[in-house]
Amino acid sequence: MPDERYEEAHALWDKYRVLTQELMKFIDTEEIDTFIALVNQREQVVDLLRALPSDPFREGAEWAALDAEIRPLEMQIQYKARAWLNRSRRQNAAVHSYDLTGANPLGGNLNRRY
Known part of the structure; x- marks a missing residue:
């Protein structure tokens, strides 16, 4: 009988x-906030x-048996997280390639909201 x-x-x-x-x-559905929360729980x-x-x-x-089940999942999670x-x-x-604030100093002044 297994012990405590x-x-x-x-x-x-x-x-x-x-x-x-x-x-x-959660990585499949790209719910990243929940994914990160679960990563923290798993770390605990x-x-x-x-x-x-x-x-x-x-x-x-x-x-x-557990190791054979978990190891491929961990590899897929790592791959999908890197891809994301x-x-x-x-x-x-x-998105940042369209930032023109440094390109023309006059344009930066015209686009500001006062």
């Missing part, structure tokens, strides 16, 4: 799995896992 440390580690890894699946949902779970004196769950057969960031940077650069 095993159950605690198992519960934390299960939370990590659920948060990882939720991250995938990781901190709790690191604080455990030992992690007996990682030695069992269930860990191999690159798109966002390109869009931001395109």
Whole structure:
């Protein structure tokens, strides 16, 4: 029968799995604010896992199945987050390319609202 440390580690890894699946949902729909909030929550779970004196769950057969499920999701999340960031940077650069405040000092004065 699993002991208390095993159950605690198992519960934390299960939370990590659920948060990882939720991250995938929110990066797919590009709800970035919720995505970032979930990343912070998952980081808190990781901190709790690191604080455990030992992690007996990682030695069992269930860990191999969980690892096989989580690892591809994490790779997809990283890829999609980088793709979103690159798109966002390109869009931001395109918007700022239309800024003409530095090009003509007179135009900057005419466009101001007083």
